[in-house]
Amino acid sequence: MIEPTSSRADTRLRIVDVAVRLLQQDGPAAVTTRGVAQGAGVQAPTIYRLFGDKDGLMEAVAEHVMAAFVAAKSEIVKAASAADLDPLEDLRVGWETQIDFGVDNPALFRLLSDPGRVMQSPAIRSGKQVLEARVHRVAVAGRLRVSEPRAVDLIQAAGIGTIQTLLATPPDQRDTGLPAAMYEAVLGQILTNPSKHAAGGSMAATIAFRAIAPGLDVLSESERRLLADWLDRVISAD
Structure with missing residues (x-):
């Protein structure tokens, strides 16, 4: 007998939900086939079949959790853009949200930080796109002094390192000011103040122009690509 698609999807989601709960409550060791099957009200072979x-189950857990987290972040970015929220404030909110998520969900953070999973996960790629959107808004505002990809990489690296450091430290010994200090350190690397630094202001303007170049409809597609290439060369030569 072929299992109905809807029933199969419901069973799969129920199993993943149970696995997520066990992982969050008791860590990876608690996510056993028997325990998950019992919690989901299915037989163990069902897990192997699905x-x-x-x-494979842990992959599904990671994807499910990250997809939900990214969806929530995407809504925040859309709201910030619609409300014309200051791009730097929006970036700070994103940083704090990411740090809090990692520290509050250590098992999930370690699961999601697996390099092999990062490269293959659609949800994690979507999460990076949310960060890219935030950084793009900063670039359009004329505040970046490095390329958008470099800014994204610096923020990601600093965020992961901050979470790992906090998780590796006993809770009562953690430096609660570390996330804010690391964030300020990253801003010092990626931001410029055009009113105080003429050279930095020139680069920020170039990066801002690069950010809007793809949307210059007065140019042809090939002209926009050429312009973007020229601007990328100027930015990378800095």
Whole structure:
């Protein structure tokens, strides 16, 4: 008998929800095939049929959690853009949200930080796109002094390092000011103040122009690509 698609999807989601709960409450060791099957009200073979093995289940757990987290962040970015929220304030909110999520969900953070999973996960790629959108708004505002990709990489690297450092420290010994200090350090690397630094202001203007270049409809597609290439060369030569 072929299982209805809707029933199969519901069963899969129920199993993933149970696995997420066990992971959050008791850590990876608690996510056993038997425990998940019992919590979801299914037989163990059902898990193997739907996910292949425990690794497949953990992949589904990581994707499910990250997709929900990214969806929430995407709504925040849309609201910030619609409300014309200051791009730097929006970026700060994103940083704090990411740090809090990682510290509050250590098992999930470690699961999601697996380099192999990062490269293959659609949800994690979507999460990076949310950060890219935030950084793009900063660029359009004329505040970046490095390229958008470099700014994204610096923010990601600093965020992951901050979470790992906090998680590796006993809660009562953690430096609660570390996230804010790291954020300010990153801003010092990626931002410029045009009113005080003429050279930095020139680069910020170039980066801002690069940010809006793809939307210059007065130019042809090939002209926009050429312009973007020229601007990328100017930015990378700095």
